[in-house]
Structures are given as structure tokens and as C-alpha cells.
Amino acid sequence: MSGIFISFEGPDGAGKTTALKKLMPLLQAKTDQEIVLSREPGGSPISEKIRKIILDIHDEEMDPRTEALLYAASRRQHLIDVILPTLKAGKIMLSDRFVDSSIAYQGGGRQIGTREVAAVNDFAIDGHLPDLTIYFDVTPAVGLARIKKDHEGAMDRLEKEAISFHNRVYDSYIDLLKENPDRIKKIDAQQSPEQVVQDALKVITEKFPETFNKGE
Numbered sequence: 001m002s003g004i005f006i007s008f009e010g011p012d013g014a015g016k017t018t019a020l021k022k023l024m025p026l027l028q029a030k031t032d033q034e035i036v037l038s039r040e041p042g043g044s045p046i047s048e049k050i051r052k053i054i055l056d057i058h059d060e061e062m063d064p065r066t067e068a069l070l071y072a073a074s075r076r077q078h079l080i081d082v083i084l085p086t087l088k089a090g091k092i093m094l095s096d097r098f099v100d101s102s103i104a105y106q107g108g109g110r111q112i113g114t115r116e117v118a119a120v121n122d123f124a125i126d127g128h129l130p131d132l133t134i135y136f137d138v139t140p141a142v143g144l145a146r147i148k149k150d151h152e153g154a155m156d157r158l159e160k161e162a163i164s165f166h167n168r169v170y171d172s173y174i175d176l177l178k179e180n181p182d183r184i185k186k187i188d189a190q191q192s193p194e195q196v197v198q199d200a201l202k203v204i205t206e207k208f209p210e211t212f213n214k215g216e
Contacts, residue, residue, distance in 0.1 A: 003087030004033075004208060005128070007098035008200075010136030011170050013143025014189045015196060016096055019136065022197045024094070030205060030212040036086045039096040041074040044081035050074040057160065064110035068117050071102045072124040079125055092211070099125055100133060100176050100184070108172025109165045132207050134200050135177055136189035140166035 008016045020037060028035050038044075041051040053059065054070050075098070086093040099121045107114035138146075140163060177184050185207075187199045205212040 003090050003093060004132075004211060005083065005087055005093045005095070005130045006204065007095045007100070007130040007133045008136065009097060009100045009104075009133055009173065009184070010189060011104075011138055011140055011143045011166060011173065013146040014136035014138045015146070015193060016136050018193060019189075019197050019200060020094065020096055022193070023200055026197070026201055027092070027094075027204065027212065030214045031092065032214060033090065033092050033211060035092045035094060036082070037094045037096070038078065038082050040078060040098055040101065041071055043078040043095070047074040047078045047081070050077070064106060064112045067110065068102060068106035068112060068120060071106060072120045075099065075102070075121065076124040079128060083128065095130070098130055098133070100135075100173070103176060104169045104172040108175075109161070109169040111168065114172060114175070130183065132204065133180070133184040134203060135173060135184050135186045136196065137173075137186050138189040140170050142190055 008020060010016050017039075024035060024037055040047070041054050042048040050070055050073060054062075054067060054074070078095075083093050083095065099118075102121050103114050103117050106112060107117035144163070144166060177186055185203045187196060187203065189196055191199070
């Protein structure tokens with residue numbers, strides 16, 4: 001039994017984390033394989049320490065390349081500690097963000113080059129791309145409005161960036177979607193939360209029909 005690696009991507013305010021919590025039990029009910037849920041940056045003890053540095057609102061003077069390298073370092077440790085052992089054990093790995101986030105946020109948002117950031121992360125992940133990536137599509141204006149409402153003003157360092165930054169991130173995600181049509185599948189995240197979860201469930205079960213067929 002082989003493991004399956006699925007990542008979930010989207011701009012800030014896309015509702016990934018909320019959708020994942022609701023999606024997890026629905027997926028588990030359709031398979032006998034154990035499902036493991038993790039996140040980036042973070043997901044393992046060392047990676048979580050790096051996460052605190054990256055998202056600290058007081059680290060505003062952090063150089064964009066330093067930021068990109070920290071994300072790649074956190075990702076590498078997460079891969080070694082969590083993702084690869086999960087897949088080796090034949091389990092299903094769900095990750096809230098992975099390599100596409102760095103390409104979109106640091107490469108596009110920070111304007112240090114999507115190819116350059118992709119190259120750094122190629123070294124970090126050593127060819128271990130997700131089998132499927134679900135992209136939650138939401139415009140920057142809608143996403144940021146959600147964050148301000150839900151977080152009551154408490155935003156991390158990246159969420160506090162100007163709308164121009166978030167527009168570049170969004171555009172980079174759209175480019176990634178066009179460049180990777182077989183791996184990345186788009187879901188309209190401006191629908192109701194319930195519909196978003198159902199759409200994600202449909203994409204995953206249709207992609208891996210032999211794995212998610214329990215009870216059918």
C-alpha cells in the first residue's frame with residue numbers, strides 16, 4: 001500500500017485551514033488508510049520554531065531572501081520528520097501549504113523571482129512534490145476582508161502586507177495553476193464553506209478512486 005501526498009494552497013483568507021478540519025473526517029470515512037494532517041511553515045518541532053521567526057510581527061526588517069531560505073529550511077525539516085515517514089508507512093499525508101506557497105509568496109509577492117525560489121525549494125524537497133494540490137481560489141480583497149473580520153485585527157507579518165503584495169501572490173498562484181494543470185486543481189473558495197468542502201472532497205475522491213472507495 002503506497003502513501004498519498006496532498007497539499008492545500010491558497011491566498012490568505014482562502015479558508016483552507018477551516019475546510020481541512022471539516023474535510024478530514026469525510027475523507028477518513030472513505031478509506032482504511034490512516035490520514036495525517038500537518039501544516040507549513042511548521043509541522044514538526046524544529047519547523048515550528050522556524051515558523052515563529054518567520055511570522056513574528058516584530059521581524060519586519062527580515063530580508064526577503066532570508067525569509068525564503070527560512071521557509072525552505074522549515075519545509076525540509078517537515079519533509080524529513082513528518083511527510084516522508086507518513087508516506088513510507090503507506091498513510092495519506094495532507095499538508096496545509098507546501099512548496100507552491102514559497103513560489104507565490106516569496107517568489108512573486110516579495111519579487112525575488114519565482115524561478116529562483118523554486119530552485120531553492122527543489123534542493124529542499126529533493127523531488128518530493130505532492131501527488132495532488134488543491135488550490136482554494138479567492139481574490140485578495142475578499143481574503144483580507146475575511147482575515148480582518150475573523151482575526152479581529154490580529155494579523156501575522158505576511159497578512160499585514162499591502163494589497164499590492166497580495167495581488168502579486170494571487171497572480172503567481174494563477175501562473176502555477178496554468179503551469180501545473182495535472183497536479184494543481186482549483187476550487188472556488190468564495191462559495192459557502194460547505195460547498196468548498198464538498199468540491200474538495202469530489203476532486204480528491206475522483207483523483208484517487210481506488211483509495212477513497214469505502215462504503216460505496
